[in-house]
Amino acid sequence: MWALVEDNSITKIFNSAKSLVIDDVQYPSNIFQLWSAEDLADVGLYPVSIDETNKKDTEYYNNTEITYAYSSGAVTGTYGSATAKSLDNILFTAQDETDGLGTEGEVEKYGLKHWHKQKINDYARNLLEDTDWMVIRAADGGTAVPSNVATYRAAVRTKANEHTTAIDAASDVDALAALEYDWPTLGS
Secondary structure (H helix, E strand, O other), rough: EEEEEEEEEEEEEEEOOOEEEEEEEEEEOHHHHHOOOOHHOOOOOOEEEEOOOOOOOOOEEEEOOOOEEEEEEEEEEEEEOOOEEEOOOOOOHHHHHHHOOOOOOOOOEOOHHHHHHHHHHHHHHHHOOOHHHHHHHHOOOOOOOHHHHHHHHHHHHHHHHHHHHHHOOOOHHHHHHHOOOOOOOOOO
């Protein structure tokens, strides 16, 4: 990533090498690979260094746009303070309903807890899927489900419940992000 600096001010950011015109001179895209940093600086092109100090995990936070600054022959891009995403579902309000945006009390946007519980339930379903046929066979009057399989299936359901309870108990985004999930395995 490079920045074009003119009169000590950033006028353009380039995410990739491309041909460009500076002061009525056409430059090919390969100058970014062939020229030295000094040669690029002579025409006002500087590599951009990104400061990710304030950048947070996008699964849990909304990061700000990067702001760019030029100082002492260097260009730096910096993130502002990240904002935590909502843990809980956001519901339509009475005003939203009045404005025709949705029905009051219905979900406008699902929160992080909803999506994490959805992942837990999907994962549990995937774990149980391989042995579902045994349960169906037993229900149809066939061979009973082996005890180790029945124990495993109960353990998966128990773990899914424990994990969703832990998700509900998370008090903030960082507590939710710190949760670790362990799952039983099917022994022989």
